[in-house]
Amino acid sequence: MSESETQTPDRKELITEVPSALVSIRNLSLWYGAKQALDKIDFEIPRKKITAFIGPSGCGKSTLLRCLNRLNDLVDGVRMEGDILMEGSSVNDPEIDVNMLRKRVGMVFQKSNPFPKSIYENVAYGLRIHGVTSRRELDEIVERSLKQAALWDEVKDRLDDSALGMSGGQQQRLCIARALAVDPEVILLDEPCSALDPIATGHIEELMQSLKDEYTMVIVTHNMQQASRVSDYTAFLYLGELVEYKETEKLFLTPASRRTEDYITGRFG
């Protein structure tokens, strides 16, 4: 690393400024017990764009993602420094209602995790916990969310069937519909396609493109092709550090850092 340090370009070349930031990550460090997982991460996520986090396993990209909706709160022995601002206010502010934050920041997980309930109830779940009781309103939003997730035509006749009877790709789209139903601003996707076949992956990617105009999306992926296909901005993390962050095209075509170049050309990782 000493070699690369000597050649390190300055910050301006590595970390780009974004036009309209929704989330600002400020000098964020995070430890699991004694082990440091994130080291002074500092960049901004643009509004209504798709941002990808790439990097080798264990580089902290999922951890960073889970900081955005404070899902790391559930892990014992987590310590954090720095801050994350969403529209100017800190997500870690003790005043803030974490449940309202999570309503604003939806999440789709690596492995699809539909609830053991019917398809309808899966989508309606978030609405119910946020106090929607009118059947008409529920019906409406469930239908709209399933349509947004390009799932409506496949499931409209079996809304009362168990969600666990669906295919993997369908389940993942259901999870997206479930997240969309509570009308979030940001959608976090944690390797959403890693368990899916290429066709189902294609569906999800198309879906992301169609949602791009309305939602800010952040995707963690192992798959560099996927990052280059779907995202507008890409952050490359390595060993808990943010190495490089800029428009996807630039990062893949003209990486400023040697480590980024090595990773995207497949020399390690």
Add this chain to the structure above:
Amino acid sequence: MFTWLCGGALAVCVLLVLVLMGILAVNGFGYFWQKPVDLVVLDDGTALMGEIHDREEIDEGDGPTGRFRIRMKLGNRDLTGSDFRWIDQDRIVDQSRPADALVLERMEWGNFYGSPVELRRDGELLVAGVMDIRSTLPSLHRKKLALLADIHELETGAIGDVNYEIEERTRALRKLQLGGGDPTRSDASQAEIDARNRAYRQLAEQLSVFREELLRETLVMEAADGTRQEVPIGSIVRAIEPNSLDTGEAVSLYFSRIREFLLDDPREANTEGGIFPAIFGTVMMVFIMVFAVTPLGVLAAVYMREYAKQGWVIRAIRIAVNNLAGVPSIVFGVFGLGFFVYLVGGSIDRLFYAENLPAPTFGTGGILWGSLTLALLTVPVVIVATEEGLAAVPRSTREGSLALGATKFETTWKVVVPASAPGILTGIILAMARAAGEVAPLMIVGMVKLAPSLPLDHHFPFVHLERKFMHLGFHIYDVGFQSPNVEATKPLVFATALLLVVIVSLMNLVATWVRNRLRSKYASSAV
């Protein structure tokens, strides 16, 4: 080789279960089948009439002798004193099956075997001769059975209601007097009680008229030895001519007996009649137990798995809970007696039923205390199964709910617990199976050999949790080993045991069916 050993072990287990069920079924179902009635004459001229039940080789201590003896059910307990007798086959000089042999199943004194002589009304001859009796008896008997039903209705209906009201009002009056209430009100309620006492006397008079009517006609029977006995028609449960039954009659008799067994009250110190109160008591006790144990066990398990910090304290509690399942059940019975009956029940009595003291209301064994004692006994099973069910819900499912903005409480109760419902139901099934078969602890917290009334009836508040109850397990013990007539009741023991097994299996099947439905609907946890 090892495979064979394992397979063999399984085969032995299956075989034992099959043998168990087979023995219960053969002996139990056989009890209801009418055997033919034999007339046997011995070498000394004694004539005996009855059903032949067993035949075995006589063994005088030095090996088989080649001679056989038979066991006959002779009935006529009021004449001879015992139901059964062993007879050496060598001594039998004549054996026949008289067509006019008549078996009377009686309300009291068991069966009577003999031939009919004449029918009497008010001591006067009504009809004589087998043919005429045969044509008159059935309609007369049906009338008496209808009258008997009326009497039963009167006793449990109107008279029961009046008694209940008198009891309630007396209690209220005593409460009033204890509290030093105003005398006009206590006078008024005394007047109410008097009115009801008058009503009771009227009903009682009507009842005695009914009873007289019931005993007006009698059937004179002649036993095999020539002794005559007058049997009131109203005391006959069934009159059967076993040697001239055709198949249809035999089958319908068989099912009518099974029906009686399942739906009627016991008679003759539980040795005859049905066992309905015991079935009812068992099932109701298990239901109350399920209502008590499910919330308790599920809440405890949810706390241990979802909320508590997983440290040594929780580990110790978990071990303690598991050990609790191994505590002998009688210990729970003693605890139930000391805690529920004396402490809790005694306090309830002092606070709310002071007017009844010193007669206890809740301060004595009852179905509520029995159920709660068994709930305590089975709560470890529910806790363990629920915990396993909760543990099988993947972390990602919880995170999925939390990520939608659900609180921990919402996540736990709307996603995690429903997802582990099959596991919880497994626990409840095991608890029910255990509770339904448990006898020892119940003997000291409210189970009795004969309960005067069911714990559920039409008197407000309908469920009487303080009442004592009957239980199949105890019934088996009582009938089989405590009755004055152990030989006669042996088949009843098998039938009752079979029924207990069937009821436990039925309850398990229903619960398993519910669980499988849940599982196939929302399959998630593997438990």
